[in-house]
Amino acid sequence: MSRAETLPMPTASAGGFLALFRNELxxxxxxxxTQVLLGILALLPVLIGVVVKLNTDSPHEGGGGPSFIAQTTQNGIFLIFTALAVALPVFLPMTVGVVAGDAVAGEAATGTLRYLLVAPAGRTRLLAAKFTAGMAFCFAATAVVTASALATGALLFPLGDVTLISGDTIGFADALPRALLVAAVVALSLAGLVAIGLFVSTLTGSGIAAxxxxxxxxxxxQILDAFxxxxxxxxxxxxxxxxxxxxLLRAPMYWDGVLKDLGLQAAYVAVFGSAAWARFTSRDISA
Structure with a gap:
């Protein structure tokens, strides 16, 4: 059954937006x-945890390495931070780029976009629903990494009081909410990429190209950022x-860099979201 046969006709109301959002999800x-991408993200912390565990148990290795990895050997909750630090530069943005890039162009390629625009929901509401669904995927992808890392860390390493990178020690009950806060910040850090992907998606009718x-x-x-x-x-x-x-793994938490990150993402959402809206609302949809 095609999407055109299953979608309800949305109305020009908040309920119509929610219907669009649910269908986008x-x-x-x-x-x-998408399921394969999420599966790869779930596997990543397992691989990292196994490698760190084997490296720690090896008589030829001293368990050295970057701060997060060294801390993981002492407390499994640090596998969350290690996995996010590994996933954020490469794996998370690639999966989000695939989902966001395909949001509009993929529907244009399959012919369902024209059907959606016949409904009275409007292009602005449809684009907003696609952006919101893209952000939902960011949170889902980050949650998958976090949950897999927590389960793997609990299985392979001890859990207990957590020594932060600032040297302070907090209890596990305080560390877990901090880990969830870090995961939420990582998900929000991908908002600019979602807006960029949507804009690129409005420029072409090919999902693969977008x-x-x-x-x-x-x-x-990211290559330019390294110079x-x-x-x-x-x-x-x-x-x-x-x-x-x-x-955020310091005591007290240091927010300057995080706020700069979230402010920068908001600026990208504003600029590329506006560009996507301008392109999408003026685009001739013939497919």
Missing amino acids: HLTFRRLR MAATVGLVITV PQLDAVRPFLFPHYWLSFAD
Whole structure:
């Protein structure tokens, strides 16, 4: 059964937006591609945990490595932070880029976009529903990494009081909400990418081209962000503050980098969201 046969006719009301949003969620998460991507994200913390565990148990290794990895050997909850630090630069943005890039272009390619625009919901409401569904995927993807890391960390490493990277010690009951806060910040850090992906998706009728362009853009911008010669530009690149969530693992929590990150993401949402709206509302949909 096609999507056109299952979608209710939305109305130009808040209820119509919710109906669109629910259908966008259904469309996104029922795709095999999305499920495979989430499965890969769930597997990532398991692989990291096993590698760290084998490295710790090896008589030839001293359990050294970056701060998060070294802390993981002492407390399994740090596997959450390690997994997010590994997933955020590459795996999470690639999966979000695929979902956001396909949001409009994929529907245009399959012919369902024209049906949706016949309904009185309007293009603005439809685009808002797609952005909201994209953000829901960001939270779902981050939650998958977090849950898998917590389960793997509890299985492979001890749990208990947590020594923060600032040297202070907090109880597990205080550390777990902090881990959830970090996961939420990571999900919100991908908001700018969702807006960029939606904008790219409105420029083409090919879902594959939109996904490839969005993912390629992520890779290119992260390469540029690694060049110190571009110091004047780097603070304006959307991935620049992604790893600032590490400042939340201090006592007291240091918010400057996190607020800069969220402010930058809001600016990207405003700019590229407006560009996507301008393109989408003026676009001739013939497919």
